[in-house]
Amino acid sequence: MGRYAARRLLQAIPVLIGVTFIIFCLVFALPGDPIQALAGEKRADPNIAAMLREQYHLNDPLYQQYWHYISGVFTGDLGQTYNGREISELVSERFPVTLKLALTAFGIEAAIGIVAGIFAALKKGKFIDNVVLVSTLILISIPVFVLGSVFQLEFGVNLKITPVAGIEQGWPQSYILPAIVLASTSMAYIARLTRTSMGESIRADYVRTAVAKGLPRRRVIGVHALRNSLIPVVTFLGMDLGALMGGAIITERVFNLPGLGGQIAQSVYLRERPIVVGLVTLLVLIYLVANLLVDLLYAVLDPRIRYE
Amino acid sequence: MRGAKSAKWVAIATVVVLGATACGGGGDTGGSGKNDGIVSMEIGEPQNGLIPSNTYETEGGQVISALFAGLTKLNAENKVVDDLAASIDTKDSKVWTIKLKPGYTFHNGEKVTAQSFVDAWNYGANQENKQQTNALFNHIQGWTDLNPGEGKKPTTDKMSGLKAVDESTLQVTLTGPFSAFRAQLSFTAFSPLPKAFFQDPKAFGEKPIGNGPFEMDGSVKHNESISLKKYDKFPDASKIEVKGINFKIYSNQDTAYKDLVAGNLDLDITVPNSGLPTYKKDLPGRTIDEADSGVGYIGFPLKYNKSFQNKDLRKAISMSIDRKAIADKIFLGSRMPADDFINPIIDGYRQGACGEACTLNPAKAKELYKTSGGLPGNALELGYNADGDHKAWITAVANQIQQNLGIKVTVKPFEQFQTILNDLDAKKYGGAFRMAWNMDYPDAENYLRPIFSTDAIANGSNYAGYSNPAFDKLLVEGDQAPVPADAIKKYQAADDILLNEMPYIPVYFYKMNGGFSDKIKSVKVAGHNVLWDTVKLS
Numbered sequence: 001m002g003r004y005a006a007r008r009l010l011q012a013i014p015v016l017i018g019v020t021f022i023i024f025c026l027v028f029a030l031p032g033d034p035i036q037a038l039a040g041e042k043r044a045d046p047n048i049a050a051m052l053r054e055q056y057h058l059n060d061p062l063y064q065q066y067w068h069y070i071s072g073v074f075t076g077d078l079g080q081t082y083n084g085r086e087i088s089e090l091v092s093e094r095f096p097v098t099l100k101l102a103l104t105a106f107g108i109e110a111a112i113g114i115v116a117g118i119f120a121a122l123k124k125g126k127f128i129d130n131v132v133l134v135s136t137l138i139l140i141s142i143p144v145f146v147l148g149s150v151f152q153l154e155f156g157v158n159l160k161i162t163p164v165a166g167i168e169q170g171w172p173q174s175y176i177l178p179a180i181v182l183a184s185t186s187m188a189y190i191a192r193l194t195r196t197s198m199g200e201s202i203r204a205d206y207v208r209t210a211v212a213k214g215l216p217r218r219r220v221i222g223v224h225a226l227r228n229s230l231i232p233v234v235t236f237l238g239m240d241l242g243a244l245m246g247g248a249i250i251t252e253r254v255f256n257l258p259g260l261g262g263q264i265a266q267s268v269y270l271r272e273r274p275i276v277v278g279l280v281t282l283l284v285l286i287y288l289v290a291n292l293l294v295d296l297l298y299a300v301l302d303p304r305i306r307y308e
Numbered sequence: 309m310r311g312a313k314s315a316k317w318v319a320i321a322t323v324v325v326l327g328a329t330a331c332g333g334g335g336d337t338g339g340s341g342k343n344d345g346i347v348s349m350e351i352g353e354p355q356n357g358l359i360p361s362n363t364y365e366t367e368g369g370q371v372i373s374a375l376f377a378g379l380t381k382l383n384a385e386n387k388v389v390d391d392l393a394a395s396i397d398t399k400d401s402k403v404w405t406i407k408l409k410p411g412y413t414f415h416n417g418e419k420v421t422a423q424s425f426v427d428a429w430n431y432g433a434n435q436e437n438k439q440q441t442n443a444l445f446n447h448i449q450g451w452t453d454l455n456p457g458e459g460k461k462p463t464t465d466k467m468s469g470l471k472a473v474d475e476s477t478l479q480v481t482l483t484g485p486f487s488a489f490r491a492q493l494s495f496t497a498f499s500p501l502p503k504a505f506f507q508d509p510k511a512f513g514e515k516p517i518g519n520g521p522f523e524m525d526g527s528v529k530h531n532e533s534i535s536l537k538k539y540d541k542f543p544d545a546s547k548i549e550v551k552g553i554n555f556k557i558y559s560n561q562d563t564a565y566k567d568l569v570a571g572n573l574d575l576d577i578t579v580p581n582s583g584l585p586t587y588k589k590d591l592p593g594r595t596i597d598e599a600d601s602g603v604g605y606i607g608f609p610l611k612y613n614k615s616f617q618n619k620d621l622r623k624a625i626s627m628s629i630d631r632k633a634i635a636d637k638i639f640l641g642s643r644m645p646a647d648d649f650i651n652p653i654i655d656g657y658r659q660g661a662c663g664e665a666c667t668l669n670p671a672k673a674k675e676l677y678k679t680s681g682g683l684p685g686n687a688l689e690l691g692y693n694a695d696g697d698h699k700a701w702i703t704a705v706a707n708q709i710q711q712n713l714g715i716k717v718t719v720k721p722f723e724q725f726q727t728i729l730n731d732l733d734a735k736k737y738g739g740a741f742r743m744a745w746n747m748d749y750p751d752a753e754n755y756l757r758p759i760f761s762t763d764a765i766a767n768g769s770n771y772a773g774y775s776n777p778a779f780d781k782l783l784v785e786g787d788q789a790p791v792p793a794d795a796i797k798k799y800q801a802a803d804d805i806l807l808n809e810m811p812y813i814p815v816y817f818y819k820m821n822g823g824f825s826d827k828i829k830s831v832k833v834a835g836h837n838v839l840w841d842t843v844k845l846s
Contacts, residue, residue, distance in 0.1 A: 030723070031723055031724075031727050031730075032723055032724045032726050032727050032730075033726045033727075033729075033730055036726040036729060036730065037724075037726055038355050038356060038440060039355075039364050039365070039440050040355055040364060040365030040366070040367075042364050042365070042440075042769065043729060043768070043769045043771075044440065045440070045442050045443045045767070046766070046767065047435055047442070047455060047457060047458060048435060048438050048439070048440065048442050050458045051435060051438055051458060052438055083355060083357070084356070084357065084510060084513075085357075085530075090530070093530060094531070149562075152563075152566060156566065156570055157566050157569055157570040160570065163572065164563070164566050164567045164570045164572055165558070165563045165564075165566070165567050166532070166556065166567070166572075167532065168533075252559075253559055253560050253563075254560065254563060255563065256558050256559060256560060256563045256564075258530070258531035258557075262531070262559050263531075266353075266559065269695070269724075
């Protein structure tokens, strides 16, 4: 299995180089001027702007700029933003916020989604099943920013249960509401996925055997049926962790959380190529690792799966 | 089972690591208790490190103005008054002798001397330091020595016009008379800097040491907050009720507004468009609604598009715009119809100066349009930047012109404000465009020279490429005027030329629409900066 993991990690290198290059080209293709942006709504002094462009190699052709960037990355230097801040510093500042938000959301969607899915599967066609089906349908169909704004107004402004915005109160208070909003769509998918997959396994032969052996119901459902039904769910969760990290753009904006999503949006807007590339690369890395973990987890869930 | 077992460990380890990071952070601050004297205020993330000469935008400027005290400042009536300066004397508006008040220190205890200003300005004006406000120092003698241009190194690092005569006397020689210099000194770029700055400017930008009524309480927390506490050794500290300022950084003004209504934020001087219809009801008796220093225009690329050359054509377009409808209906009263190139808060503004040319008159407009020869194909394009809230009013203006002149008007969005500027510089865009100006210092001159003078084509914000020798000459005469009243007369004469020729069409004046929490009793804002000595707590 070690060899399998190593091979997977080696495959990540060309993926990363390719991704950084594509992102670099995309951001390069955007019109606009990062140096002009530094001056806000005033015109940047032409002389000073020219010198800054020189300093950040902005007059060079694309491939040279990319070379500057990528050779820096390999020597451990992520580069500087156009206003002179270290990108590595920026990442270490913002990463924890997004990680906390994503993991909180991840926990919420996994816990509630799976439990709701199990209940729905066990009570198929009954009241509880319908409740799950209808509520998930609603969650899937409401856009995240609408849900975010409504929750913010209701729980933050009117009821004052949670903070309206910001991370001043730390984890979990400041994160709980944005995490619920961020988790909502995936939670609905997980509930439906679990319901379907659980519905299949409880009719499977090995579950019937377990019941025939006289095993307690708790063990039949919890171990025999659930463990097998979790494989598609885990696949989804793994993909979703990456999506949560990157997809927090809207949620972070609505709730004013200083995380990676907000930074990526802002950097695209300011045409800060090195930051966009750096952060997206980081997200790609997280995707790759999450995927690897998912594949390894299959073996835990289903001993028949082997990596040799 | 070998594979499964180690996979199990990987999974467990991951969970432990993730759990640890998730629970690691978090404080328990927040929840503003009543009357602790700390006021929280909304800003956006400053563009650059907090260095006065490198801050040319309002977000960082807000913080700088609380941290630093300059030679002059604006009072609540937008008048320039002395701050650190005990006296500012000049005979010819060219050589200025400035005496400092005693007793001012930087937050690290260092005394503020004339040399602190000399060093700071020399740094700001040196092209090697790439400061955003570099060009503001260009009236000082010796500025060109520090700015030989791209690819050349300056041979000196001192401007010849700056001299610290003694510890408390500063002598400034300008390249020529410039009567607005005293007003210019109120801009934060002219703040003094302590010696500690020059050792490590970058670190300074994260935790600036100022000389103003407030000092940093910790470093800048990027995208989160900047905390300030009162500097008790500031000579006028007793006049300030506020004990500390917590600048909360928002990326989204709607969110800030919700925080304000919920009582988690104390002061927000920009209510977003979404809040405008209801903010007076949401915050009863706790709103700010006053004139602001900005002007909004429709501009023309006169420099290279010949079809806009006729001034009657530009006037016809101006007269087909219903400014009142734009201000009241589109902006819900958060703008005022413009009737001059000079903003109402500035000495020299004349109500109704623009007269007929800025008043809706479809019949006259149509006639003028016809006699002027009209536009090629009777088609007009209006460009605007989509990154601001401009679509609604530009579309409305386009409809008005189309209807009132009977020509085809289309709108063209640009991704960013910078895209328009670059296209105009590259002579790529030939249509009319949306433009705005916000003052750097409160003087009529600041609404004329940086936007419409010939010099400003290369070094300023003259995007029209407008050039008129008579206008330039009047500005110089205004600069040389010995008394402010005479200067204003000259500047108004220059303004008259603009009003007659309409290189831009003034459309509206900005207003400041803000609100505050019940922690604050009253607050005054001048030149977009909060005057902290006017903030009264309840």
